[in-house]
Amino acid sequence: MKKDKIPADGCLLEVNNVTMKFTKYEVGVDSLKELVVRAFKGDLKREKFVCLKNISFKIYKGEAVALIGRNGVGKSTLLKIVSGILKPTSGYAQSYGRISPLLQLGAGFDGNATGMENIYLNAAIMGYTKKEIDAKLKEILDFAELGDFIYSPVKTYSSGMLARLGFSIAINMEAEIMLIDEILAVGDMAFQKKCYDKLTELKAKGLTFLIVSHSDSVRDLCERAIWIERGRMVADGPSGDIFKRYTDVMMNPEKQH
Amino acid sequence: MEREKRSKFLAQQGYLLTLLVRRNIKNQYYRSFIGILWTVLNPLLNMAVMAFVFSSIFGAGITNGLDYPLYILSGNIIFNIMRTSTTGSLPCLVQQQDMLQKTKVPIGLFPTANVLSSMVTFGFSFIALLIVALFRLAVGKYVFSWHIVLLLALLPAVMLFSLGLSYFLSALYVFFRDIEHIYSVILTLWTYLTPLFYTIDVLGNPTVTRFMSFNPMFHYVTYFRDILTGIVPSAWEHLVCYAFGIVAFVIGYLFMCIVRNKIAAKL
Numbered sequence: 001m002k003k004d005k006i007p008a009d010g011c012l013l014e015v016n017n018v019t020m021k022f023t024k025y026e027v028g029v030d031s032l033k034e035l036v037v038r039a040f041k042g043d044l045k046r047e048k049f050v051c052l053k054n055i056s057f058k059i060y061k062g063e064a065v066a067l068i069g070r071n072g073v074g075k076s077t078l079l080k081i082v083s084g085i086l087k088p089t090s091g092y093a094q095s096y097g098r099i100s101p102l103l104q105l106g107a108g109f110d111g112n113a114t115g116m117e118n119i120y121l122n123a124a125i126m127g128y129t130k131k132e133i134d135a136k137l138k139e140i141l142d143f144a145e146l147g148d149f150i151y152s153p154v155k156t157y158s159s160g161m162l163a164r165l166g167f168s169i170a171i172n173m174e175a176e177i178m179l180i181d182e183i184l185a186v187g188d189m190a191f192q193k194k195c196y197d198k199l200t201e202l203k204a205k206g207l208t209f210l211i212v213s214h215s216d217s218v219r220d221l222c223e224r225a226i227w228i229e230r231g232r233m234v235a236d237g238p239s240g241d242i243f244k245r246y247t248d249v250m251m252n253p254e255k256q257h
Numbered sequence: 258m259e260r261e262k263r264s265k266f267l268a269q270q271g272y273l274l275t276l277l278v279r280r281n282i283k284n285q286y287y288r289s290f291i292g293i294l295w296t297v298l299n300p301l302l303n304m305a306v307m308a309f310v311f312s313s314i315f316g317a318g319i320t321n322g323l324d325y326p327l328y329i330l331s332g333n334i335i336f337n338i339m340r341t342s343t344t345g346s347l348p349c350l351v352q353q354q355d356m357l358q359k360t361k362v363p364i365g366l367f368p369t370a371n372v373l374s375s376m377v378t379f380g381f382s383f384i385a386l387l388i389v390a391l392f393r394l395a396v397g398k399y400v401f402s403w404h405i406v407l408l409l410a411l412l413p414a415v416m417l418f419s420l421g422l423s424y425f426l427s428a429l430y431v432f433f434r435d436i437e438h439i440y441s442v443i444l445t446l447w448t449y450l451t452p453l454f455y456t457i458d459v460l461g462n463p464t465v466t467r468f469m470s471f472n473p474m475f476h477y478v479t480y481f482r483d484i485l486t487g488i489v490p491s492a493w494e495h496l497v498c499y500a501f502g503i504v505a506f507v508i509g510y511l512f513m514c515i516v517r518n519k520i521a522a523k524l
Contacts, residue, residue: 022522030523031435080521084361087518101359108356112284121280124273125362129265 012177012208013059013082017091020052020077020231051077052088053231061176064209066218066239068246069228075212078228079103079179082210097176097208100126102167111155115146115165118154122169136172143198144168145191164191171198178202180211196221219243270366277370281345282377296381297388300337304330304389311454323486324398326389331485332453332478334382335411338375339419339474340444345371346423347430347437354524364520365513368423372416383408390485402487410495411484414502415477421505424513431520451475473501 052074059065067075080086082093083101108125109118119140123133141150144164154162171178178199196217203209203221211218219225225242227235235242286295308326323331346368350357353367393399430436451474457466469475476498483490 030432032433032439033435035433080358083359085358085521087521099361103359108353108359110280110284113280117280121276122356124269124276125356126360127269127362129269130272 010061011058012061012095012097013210014094014096015055015057015078015082015091016093018052018055018078018081018088018093019050019090020074020081020086021048021050021089023048051231052081052228054091055228055231055233056091057226057233057236059177059208059210061208062203062206063224064203064211064222066222066225066243067210067212067228068225068242069234070250073228074231075228076103076181079181079210079212083179095177098127098174099177099179100170100173100175101179101181102170103179103181109154109162109165112153114152115144115150115154115157118165119169122166123173126170126173128173132173136174139172140168143172143194160188160191167195171195171202175207177208177210180209180213270363273362274366274370274373277366278373278377281370281374285374285378293381296378297385300330300334300382301385301389303333304385307333307454323482324393327386327393327399327485328456328482329454330386330389331481332451334379334386335415335478335481336448336451336453336474337382338379338415339422339477340448341378342368342372342375342419343422343426343440344444345375346427347440348427350427350431350520351434351524357521358524364428364517365424365510368427369420372419372423375419376412376416379412400487404484404487404489407484407489408481411477411480411498414498417499417502417506418473418477421502421507421509424506424509428513428516428520431523432516447472447474451478453478470497473498473505476501 055078067078069075077086079101080103081088082095083099084093084095108122110121113121119137120130120133123136124130144150144167146161146165149157149161154165157165180199199209199221209222211222219239222239225235225237225239225246226233227242227246235245282293282296286293304326307329311329312325349367349371350364356362357364390399390401394401426436426440450469451472452469457469460466476494480490480494480498483494
């Protein structure tokens with residue numbers, strides 16, 4: 001269960017020795033037919049592959065941390081563990097505050113409902129009461145800049161508009177911890193700038209961030225970076241250094257190790 | 258403090274549940290011309306068709322004193338609670354996968370919302386039933402009795418049963434996507450194995466009658482018809498209805514709890 005008392009040292013998010021294993025079997029079979037066919041073939045080996053191994057870190061109040069690493073090393077899985085959606089195979093992740101996840105923006109809307117209805121539905125699924133949403137409604141609408149489209153069904157929206165709406169909801173609801181997953185390629189330039197400005201503003205307000213991204217603007221926002229490679233933590237330190245080392249390795253793969 | 262927090266959490270969940278139910282009902286008749294009126298019209302038209310087709314085959318006199326159109330309608334709307342709950346719930350977790358992958362939300366809420374929307378639909382269908390009953394009353398084929406209030410004793414049992422099935426199916430569907438096709442066959446079979454438009458006496462087969470008592474929907478449908486006719490169902494009948502409901506609910510709920518962690522990984 002979530003504890004709400006913030007520890008004396010100001011740690012908001014604790015990831016302790018987290019290991020996540022998936023069985024390949026779980027990934028493969030998704031129909032009864034498949035299961036029966038494989039059972040007959042004797043092909044039900046539960047091969048495990050380790051997605052994350054012994055990851056530990058703590059994030060303190062007011063910190064902005066970038067999570068970097070090449071595609072498919074388990075960054076998004078780690079975010080899901082942190083937000084409590086996935087349960088790690090061993091170890092634990094503990095958060096001491098409300099989490100606002102900004103993962104896959106624009107996903108999870110109901111196409112037939114209007115933008116307005118989706119704001120309420122989305123925020124309610126994220127765990128907010130009607131009162132809290134009412135209080136934030138104006139800010140969400142102002143930020144999304146959708147005008148009268150907010151009363152149209154969401155299925156008529158462009159993907160950019162969806163992302164705007166998703167971002168506005170997630171970022172305007174008051175949470176202590178923001179989890180952000182590669183969302184910064186959305187919207188036009190003006191909206192991107194606005195997002196960064198908003199993030200900077202929230203950071204100044206003392207919110208805590210955990211961001212998965214590769215872009216340079218994130219480097220400026222975050223003072224700390226955690227580098228993950230093949231499910232293991234390679235480095236954890238000031239973002240300038242880590243980004244530089246990371247870029248070096250990415251650009252010259254043969255120099256690795 | 259702790260208690261206050263808990264009640265706030267429950268209030269929040271309740272709010273989310275009402276939003277989900279409202280959305281389900283809206284989507285059901287989305288963009289249709291007369292909208293919500295369909296929930297009343299739909300069972301009426303179905304009944305009309307069935308009464309027209311079957312009344313000459315199974316017809317008069319053997320429906321334990323209940324007028325045939327009412328016999329058909331009553332059976333169908335009770336059966337429909339279970340039918341619409343489960344067919345709606347089956348894909349509901351998979352449909353919500355975007356949301357479930359980014360937010361931690363009690364997954365049981367989604368099937369629960371489906372069952373509650375079915376209950377609301379039942380309310381509208383019940384209005385349709387009352388309309389038909391009034392018409393039959395006018396031509397002297399039906400007499401209202403106070404027993405109809407016993408419906409309030411029946412509905413929780415049907416709801417528990419539907420909830421259990423919905424929990425179980427929605428969770429299972431995450432792992433086995435072909436359940437959808439298998440279940441639609443099972444549901445068709447179930448529809449015909451429940452005396453919805455025929456009466457059990459018509460079959461005249463004692464084996465079938467004995468077998469029928471293992472069909473929970475048979476008990477719910479019979480209960481409903483009894484109270485419409487003006488018979489108080491026996492204590493045993495109450496026990497059976499609730500036993501099926503509670504057992505289904507417990508099994509479904511436990512199953513969902515057990516696989517909860519795997520669902521997020523699987524979606």
